[in-house]
Amino acid sequence: MQSKQNKHTGPYLAGLLVLLALNGMVSAQAAGDAKAGRKKAQMCSACHGIDGIAKIPIAPNIAGSPAMYLEKQLKAFRSEERKEENMNVVAKPLSDADIADLAAWYSGI
Numbered sequence: 001m002q003s004k005q006n007k008h009t010g011p012y013l014a015g016l017l018v019l020l021a022l023n024g025m026v027s028a029q030a031a032g033d034a035k036a037g038r039k040k041a042q043m044c045s046a047c048h049g050i051d052g053i054a055k056i057p058i059a060p061n062i063a064g065s066p067a068m069y070l071e072k073q074l075k076a077f078r079s080e081e082r083k084e085e086n087m088n089v090v091a092k093p094l095s096d097a098d099i100a101d102l103a104a105w106y107s108g109i
Contacts, residue, residue, distance in 0.1 A: 032067070032097070037105025040098055043090060052106045067100075069105035074099045 002084050041050055051065025075093035076082035078099075089100065094102075 011012045025044065032100030032102070032104030034101070034104040034108045037101035037103070040102055041105055047086070048106075056058055062106045063109040065104040070103035070106055071099050074102065 038050070041048075044050075045055070046057040047054065047056050048062050052061060052065075054061050073082065074091050074094060075096075077084065077087040080088050091099075095108055
């Protein structure tokens, strides 16, 4: 009976270990300072809310989004690779550190 349990739990445990490893990799991407990001998020709060819950219908909820995703999107808005007039204006002056801090804040909510 023991070998039958191992046969079924082995793949499950292997998958769990992969997920845990990936989660560690995503967390490592949140290299910004969440406390600093919260302060910087004041400029985002009119649309996305300080808590990442959108205040207007056209803005997405961003609370809990992966830091890597938020950083990629903010950089795309900054470079105008991704076009949205308001976000392009807001993202333009952001440094890489600002973006990392904002991503750390919103991903950690």
